[in-house]
Amino acid sequence: xxxxxxxxxxxxxxxxxxxxxxxxxxxxxxxxxxxxxxxxxxxxxxxxxxxxxxxxxxxxxxxxxxxxxxxxxxxxxxxxxxxxxxxxxxxxxxxxxxxxxxxxxxxxxxxxxxxxxxxxxxxxxxxxxxxxxxxxxxxxxxxxxxxxxxxxxxxxxxxxxxxxxxxxxxxxxxxxxxxxxxxxxxxxxxxxxxxxxxxxxxxxxxxxxxxxxxxxxxxxxxxxxxxxxxxxxxxxxxxxxxxxxxxxxxxxxxxxxxxxxxxxxxxxxxxxxxxxxxxxxxxxxxxxxxxxxxxxxxxxxxxxxxxxxxxxxxxxx
Numbered sequence: 001x002x003x004x005x006x007x008x009x010x011x012x013x014x015x016x017x018x019x020x021x022x023x024x025x026x027x028x029x030x031x032x033x034x035x036x037x038x039x040x041x042x043x044x045x046x047x048x049x050x051x052x053x054x055x056x057x058x059x060x061x062x063x064x065x066x067x068x069x070x071x072x073x074x075x076x077x078x079x080x081x082x083x084x085x086x087x088x089x090x091x092x093x094x095x096x097x098x099x100x101x102x103x104x105x106x107x108x109x110x111x112x113x114x115x116x117x118x119x120x121x122x123x124x125x126x127x128x129x130x131x132x133x134x135x136x137x138x139x140x141x142x143x144x145x146x147x148x149x150x151x152x153x154x155x156x157x158x159x160x161x162x163x164x165x166x167x168x169x170x171x172x173x174x175x176x177x178x179x180x181x182x183x184x185x186x187x188x189x190x191x192x193x194x195x196x197x198x199x200x201x202x203x204x205x206x207x208x209x210x211x212x213x214x215x216x217x218x219x220x221x222x223x224x225x226x227x228x229x230x231x232x233x234x235x236x237x238x239x240x241x242x243x244x245x246x247x248x249x250x251x252x253x254x255x256x257x258x259x260x261x262x263x264x265x266x267x268x269x270x271x272x273x274x275x276x277x278x279x280x281x282x283x284x285x286x287x288x289x290x291x292x293x294x295x296x297x298x299x300x301x302x303x304x305x306x307x308x309x310x311x312x313x314x315x316x317x
Contacts, residue, residue: 014058014278015051016262021253021272028066028129037071044132049276056276057248059300060227061136065120066129067093073120075150080139081182081224082112085131085252085296086189087272090124097184099158104128107189107254109214109229109296113182117155131252133298135226168217182216182224196233196294207243207314209234209285222302230297234258234287242284242315249277249299256293259286282315 027045035043046063047056056062064087067073075096084095089104096102097118102110104120112118122128139145164185167176196210204210211232214223222228234240234256242261251260253273260267260275262283267275277283287293304310 013051014049016260016265016267016278016281017049017051017276018267018269019047019274021270021274024064024274025272028064032066032068032127037067037073041074041076043067043073047274047276052278055137055140056250057137057278057300058141059135059138059248059303060250060298061132061134062250062274062298063132064129065132066127067120067122068127069122069125071122072153074153075117075119075155076147077115077117077150078147079114079145080134080136081114081226082118082132082134083223083227083229083298084108084110084112085133085229086110087129087131088126089128089130090122090126092123093128094121094123095119096121096155096157098179099155100163100184101157101159101161102164102184102186103161104130105189107192109187109189109192111182111185111223113180113184113224116180116184117150118184119150119154121154131296133227133229133250135224135300138226138300138303178218181218183218185217187214192231196231200233200235200292204235205232206241207284208232209238209240222305224302225306226303227298227300228302230299232285232295232297234285234293234295236287236290236292239286240284242282243313244280244282244315245301245312246279246304246310247299247301248279249297251275251277252296254294254296256287256291257289258293258295259288260284261286 044063044065086104086108089106093104094101098116214229253269257270
């Protein structure tokens, strides 16, 4: 037992951290050469923020996964929800989820909901790589992580290609009922890019420029119950206002270059870099170049929203 008056004050010691693509690419190449797929099931290189014990943020886990031509990442499922954002893809590479094939092309976002069977297959002539984002850190706090292996290496493909995107599009079949709270879904980069281009001349968000939320197609809510994904475009020479919020955010530099100003420190990023932003730290974005820059991000706001813990504050207010 301990008296309330004797508690030691706790502080959030988490600091921002920037991983450079050149170093991560080298790690992926080494892993690809040294680790056979049949020895691991998933050739994943996880990112660890040195200022946080054992993880990237307190809620989000992120890693880089690579599979070589002809390889299969065997079928399994887990309590953790996951997303795949494709770094280097091919129309001949697929994530198979609950019997449906989802092509993995550059910039595509694919959701793998909680407790859904999934595997990956690379039928192309070159290696394919993507970001794996999961809520494993949150589940670790709750001691609620479970997983299960499938009885075969690959699951059967039972649905036609494009099934989910057709069934959950603007015109939906009346007889198809949703099977999952959050469905397996592919957000093609071509559509995301077209939306960013269409909104480029709009006012945009004062803190995040031209920002898009990847919404759950069933109810328009967040990408997953525990985390949300976003894409944002910073126009040439654009600089956003400073703000802070109680969410943890991880940024992946998809295109171009830029600067994230965090608590008076500048984090310069170029294409392929990854930046972890801890909660409640003043930050703003800047694109110093003459070309558009694009960031993909994942954050834990849905958890904070449902618990009533989310808070945001603009500088100077």
